[in-house]
Amino acid sequence: MSDRGLRIAEVRFIHPPSGMRHPIFFLFSVIFFLLCTASFGQQRPLITEDPRLISDGSLVTELGFAYLDRARFPLSGLEGKELSAFDSGLNFGLGPRAEFQMRWVGQNFLWVRNNDGRRNDFGDLALSTKIRILDEKRRRPIISFRPTIVLPNSNDAQGIGTNTTQFFANVLVGKSVSHAFVFGNIGLGILEDPVRLRSQQDVLTYGLAAAVPIGSRLNLMSEWSGQHNAQDFPSPGGENHSQIRLGFQVRAGGIRWDAAGIAGLTSRDARAGLVFGLTKEFILWK
Numbered sequence: 001m002s003d004r005g006l007r008i009a010e011v012r013f014i015h016p017p018s019g020m021r022h023p024i025f026f027l028f029s030v031i032f033f034l035l036c037t038a039s040f041g042q043q044r045p046l047i048t049e050d051p052r053l054i055s056d057g058s059l060v061t062e063l064g065f066a067y068l069d070r071a072r073f074p075l076s077g078l079e080g081k082e083l084s085a086f087d088s089g090l091n092f093g094l095g096p097r098a099e100f101q102m103r104w105v106g107q108n109f110l111w112v113r114n115n116d117g118r119r120n121d122f123g124d125l126a127l128s129t130k131i132r133i134l135d136e137k138r139r140r141p142i143i144s145f146r147p148t149i150v151l152p153n154s155n156d157a158q159g160i161g162t163n164t165t166q167f168f169a170n171v172l173v174g175k176s177v178s179h180a181f182v183f184g185n186i187g188l189g190i191l192e193d194p195v196r197l198r199s200q201q202d203v204l205t206y207g208l209a210a211a212v213p214i215g216s217r218l219n220l221m222s223e224w225s226g227q228h229n230a231q232d233f234p235s236p237g238g239e240n241h242s243q244i245r246l247g248f249q250v251r252a253g254g255i256r257w258d259a260a261g262i263a264g265l266t267s268r269d270a271r272a273g274l275v276f277g278l279t280k281e282f283i284l285w286k
Contacts, residue, residue: 044089045247045260045275046223048185048207051144051172053132054093057285062089064277068262068270071110074236075194076159080112082270084123087277092284101128104153108160121158125151130172141175146185156194162237164192168205184208189227193235201238203227211249219249221260239268247275255280 043050044062054060064087071082086106093099105123112119128148136142148168154161167190174183185207193199207225214220226242234240247260255278262273 043183043209043211043221044249044256044277044279045258046207046209046221046225046245048183048209048223048225049130049146049170049172050181050183051130051132051142051174052181053097053099053130053144054091054281056093056095057283058093059282059284060089060091060093060279061282062091062277062279063087064258064275066262066273066275068273070113070271071273072268072270073110073159074239074268075156075162078110078112078119078159080110080116082111082160083109085109087123087275097132099130101130102126103128108154110160119158119160121155121160122153124153124161124166127151136174136176141173144172146170146172146187152192162194164194164237166191170205179213180210182208182210185225191238194237195235199235201229201231201234203229203238217251221245221247221249221258226265240266241269242266243269245275 044064066082066084066087068082068084070079072079084105085108088104088106090102091099092101103126108121108123110119126148128146130144130146132142132144134140134143146169148170150166150168152161152163152165154163156163168187170185170187172183172185174181185205187205189201189203189205191201191203193201205225205227207223209221209223209225211222212220223245224242225245226240228240229238231238242265244263244265245260247258249256249258251257257276257278259274259276262270262275264270264272
């Protein structure tokens with residue numbers, strides 16, 4: 001998310017990493033998940049991946065912006081206000097059981113704390129394939145698998161990216177509850193170590209999310225996601241991270257609009273933030 005956005009899961013609770021700064025937000029998020037009874041569609045503005053696939057022959061385009069207050073970059077030691085512009089995605093429905101995805105950020109802008117200037121850089125490109133393993137039945141959840149590779153397009157000299165290659169393997173699980181859909185991810189991330197030669201960081205990534213429909217056009221969205229590293233002293237970029245998002249989706253004018261608030265749960269996460277964007281679907285073939 002970070003990968004942005006590449007965070008994995010299982011439909012179970014994981015004890016939050018030590019050092020969380022917002023226990024009230026965390027408790028509220030957990031209670032929200034337990035009480036949810038409704039949902040729909042692809043997951044923007046969340047980063048936990050929906051296990052359901054888009055329809056065969058469709059192209060789903062995404063465009064968004066994100067603002068983070070007190071964003072932190074451990075490798076460079078920079079801290080400040082970050083704006084991610086043109087957070088984009090292309091999703092191709094390749095058949096009844098496969099979907100190909102591309103994710104990237106056009107530009108990341110960082111206003112460094114204490115008036116230390118401004119930095120900007122391209123975001124990394126993430127390529128994913130989502131494969132449906134099991135269909136949802138009355139007593140069985142839908143299960144999908146999603147491998148992702150993140151290519152090092154950022155320039156570490158700018159202090160925003162790490163210029164490293166990352167690989168993630170995600171198991172996606174989801175279940176309808178009445179009119180709702182609760183879903184989660186769990187998996188393994190293998191991160192190239194930006195400091196130590198011929199080394200890597202192995203992390204557990206997780207996410208738990210729900211969407212609640214309010215009428216035919218509006219859906220409330222909620223999420224808890226992050227990554228956990230078992231090492232006592234991980235390299236920069238491999239530290240524990242955790243955040244929650246609360247937001248909504250609304251359909252208007254043939255477009256799905258979305259927005260969400262973000263609260264970081266560890267001392268390494270941005271303190272707070274906002275994300276908003278839009279999603280549009282096109283039919284390429286039938």
